[in-house]
Amino acid sequence: MPEGHILHRLARLHHDRYAGAPVRVSSPQGRFADGAATVNGRVLTHADAWGKHLFHHYEGALTVHVHLGIYGAFTDSELPLGDPVGQVRMRMIGSGHGSDLRGPAACEVLTEGEVDAIEARLGPDPLRADADPEQAWARISRSRSPIGGLLMDQSVIAASAMCTAPKCCSGTASILSDPARTSHAPNSMRSGPIWSS
Numbered sequence: 409m410p411e412g413h414i415l416h417r418l419a420r421l422h423h424d425r426y427a428g429a430p431v432r433v434s435s436p437q438g439r440f441a442d443g444a445a446t447v448n449g450r451v452l453t454h455a456d457a458w459g460k461h462l463f464h465h466y467e468g469a470l471t472v473h474v475h476l477g478i479y480g481a482f483t484d485s486e487l488p489l490g491d492p493v494g495q496v497r498m499r500m501i502g503s504g505h506g507s508d509l510r511g512p513a514a515c516e517v518l519t520e521g522e523v524d525a526i527e528a529r530l531g532p533d534p535l536r537a538d539a540d541p542e543q544a545w546a547r548i549s550r551s552r553s554p555i556g557g558l559l560m561d562q563s564v565i566a567a568s569a570m571c572t573a574p575k576c577c578s579g580t581a582s583i584l585s586d587p588a589r590t591s592h593a594p595n596s597m598r599s600g601p602i603w604s605s
Contacts, residue, residue, distance in 0.1 A: 415457035416535050418482055422464065423455040425484075425505045432501040433472075436492035443517040444498060447472060452502075458533050459566025461526060464500075469520045472498070477513025530566040 431452045435444040450466040457463065464472040474480070489506040492499060498509040509515060518526075531547070532539040548558050559565060 413535060415460055415462045415476070418462055419455045419457040421484060422452075422462075422500075422507065425507075426452045426464075426500065426502045427454050428452070429503055431466075432499075434499045434501075436496040436499055440497050440515050443472065443515070446470060446517050456536075458527055458536065459530050459562050461530070461566075463523060471518045471520070471523050473514060473516050473518050473523065473526065474498075474509065474512050475514040477511070479510075480512035481510055483508045483510075530562055533566040 429451060430449050431447075433444045433448045435441045447464075447466045447470055450468060450470070453465045453467055455462070455464050460475060462474040462476075464474070466472070484505060484507045487501065487504055487506055489499070489501065489508070492508065494510055496508045496510055497512055497515050500507045500509075532541065532543050534541075548555065551558055
C-alpha cells in the first residue's frame with residue numbers, strides 16, 4: 409500500500425501542476441462519472457495530504473478525496489494525453505499536464521464538513537507542518553496496547569506506518585510488542601526523527 413510520503417509527493421506535484429486554474433475532470437471508466445462532472449471545469453485551489461489521504465480542493469468548497477488503497481496509482485505526464493489505458497477512474501487535464509488515476513480504494517467528492525470528519529478521525533501526520541506530537545503522545549502514553557500496533561494505527565499517527573515503527577523504535581525493537589507504558593516508550597515517539605522528517 410502506498411504510504412503517506414507518496415501521498416504528500418502527489419499533493420505537491422498536483423498542486424504545482426494544477427492549482428490556480430480550471431481542471432478538466434472526467435471518468436473514462438465511468439465509476440466516478442457523477443463526481444467528475446461535479447468538479448469538471450472548476451479551479452483547483454490547492455492539494456494536500458493527511459496520512460494516506462489525498463485531497464484536491466476545488467472552488468465552491470468541494471474536494472476530491474482519494475485513498476489509493478493497495479492497488480491505486482496515478483500516472484502523470486505532459487499533454488497531450490493518449491487514449492485512456494486500463495480502468496481509469498479519474499482523468500485530470502490542466503494547462504500542460506494530465507493525470508490518470510487507476511484502482512483507488514476511494515475516489516469521491518466531499519464537502520468541507522466531510523473532509524473535516526475524515527481528518528478528525530486521523531492522528532497527527534508528521535509530514536504536515538501543523539502536526540501536534542503531543543496529541544499522539546497522549547494516546548500512546550495512556551494505552552496498554554503494544555507500541556508497534558499503536559504506530560500502525562492511523563488514528564494515533566497518520567503516517568507512513570511501515571516506516572514509522574522502525575524509525576521510532578530504532579535500537580529498541582523489543583518494545584514493539586510490549587505494552588505502551590510511558591516508561592517503555594522511546595522519546596522519539598514524542599519528538600525526534602518522525603516529527604522532523
